[in-house]
Amino acid sequence: MRKIIYYHTQESRKSILNNPIKCVRDDAWLGEAFYFWLDLEDADDWGIKSKRGSNYYEVYQSEIKIENILDTVFNEEHYFFWFKQIEKVARAIMSKTKMKPSLKELNDYLKERGLWNEIHGIKFQDLPANSERLLIRPIEYKAGKIRYFQYRKRIQLAVYNAEIILTFKLLKRKKCI
Amino acid sequence: MLDLVNLEIKLDLALANETSESLTAWLHEKRLNAFFQSLGEGIFTPIPDLYIESVLSYRNVVFETKFNEVPCSQHYQLAS
Numbered sequence A: 001m002r003k004i005i006y007y008h009t010q011e012s013r014k015s016i017l018n019n020p021i022k023c024v025r026d027d028a029w030l031g032e033a034f035y036f037w038l039d040l041e042d043a044d045d046w047g048i049k050s051k052r053g054s055n056y057y058e059v060y061q062s063e064i065k066i067e068n069i070l071d072t073v074f075n076e077e078h079y080f081f082w083f084k085q086i087e088k089v090a091r092a093i094m095s096k097t098k099m100k101p102s103l104k105e106l107n108d109y110l111k112e113r114g115l116w117n118e119i120h121g122i123k124f125q126d127l128p129a130n131s132e133r134l135l136i137r138p139i140e141y142k143a144g145k146i147r148y149f150q151y152r153k154r155i156q157l158a159v160y161n162a163e164i165i166l167t168f169k170l171l172k173r174k175k176c177i
Numbered sequence B: 001m002l003d004l005v006n007l008e009i010k011l012d013l014a015l016a017n018e019t020s021e022s023l024t025a026w027l028h029e030k031r032l033n034a035f036f037q038s039l040g041e042g043i044f045t046p047i048p049d050l051y052i053e054s055v056l057s058y059r060n061v062v063f064e065t066k067f068n069e070v071p072c073s074q075h076y077q078l079a080s
Helices: A040-050 A076-097 A101-112 B004-016 B020-038 B047-054 B074-079
Strands: A003-012 A036-038 A055-064 A069-071 A121-126 A153-161 A169-175
Touching: A003 A040, A036 A040, A040 A055, A040 A153, A040 A169, A069 A076, A076 A101, A076 B004, A076 B020, A101 B020
Parallel strands: A069 A121
Antiparallel strands: A003 A036, A003 A055, A036 A153, A055 A169, A121 A153
16 A cells, blocks of 8 residues: 655644544635645645634644545646546536636536546645745846746645545644744 | 546546536536525525614614715714
8 A cells, every 4th residue: 555644734723633624615726625735844834824823833744545646746647637637627618508617616516426536636736935945046137037946846635535544643833933 | 546547438428418508507506505605604584674664764864865965074973
């Protein structure tokens, strides 16, 4: 069984969590799921930036079984499959309803129709918003403008099937800076 | 191990069975539910006629038709 350590960030509460909290927000990129970070520094950044309610955030560590994860970050076949299917569903909805689906609607469609029940989670990426950790200088243009090149991926895992979360324990509690 | 070929077949079949009506109805229901959820938890209840009458007959209510008719700045103070 292949398993990898991921990190789950939450606002610090009165008691320590025994399980991760499912994200049900409409703007959650990959729909209702348990969201984890691959890199600890991204988990910290997220706590500092978005989990400031009590002025403290917590990072939990989990071992996650990855056999049935759709890996759109490192697996080329998985990425092109995912990209093709997302656009296929969006195009079908647009052509038959004359309306563009939202991200949530698209995710809901796949979930409610039970089309991807075999997929226990999706690994995906964007770029870090924080440029302070970069070890290379930004590109400088003549007009004085600078631009950072984010050479590191910010990788997340959206878990749909909680059974693949094998362990869950508090790693740290820190003050939001 | 994920069987991507099989997953794609499942999705293609589902989309092929969708009609304009079925998808439009599904999308409308989604958006309607999202709207009601945005209002928060609770139940709708009709406003009693008595309440509306009491508001309209409240003697100190001033309806502005011309702004220079508003008697004094006290009303603005009350409103704020």
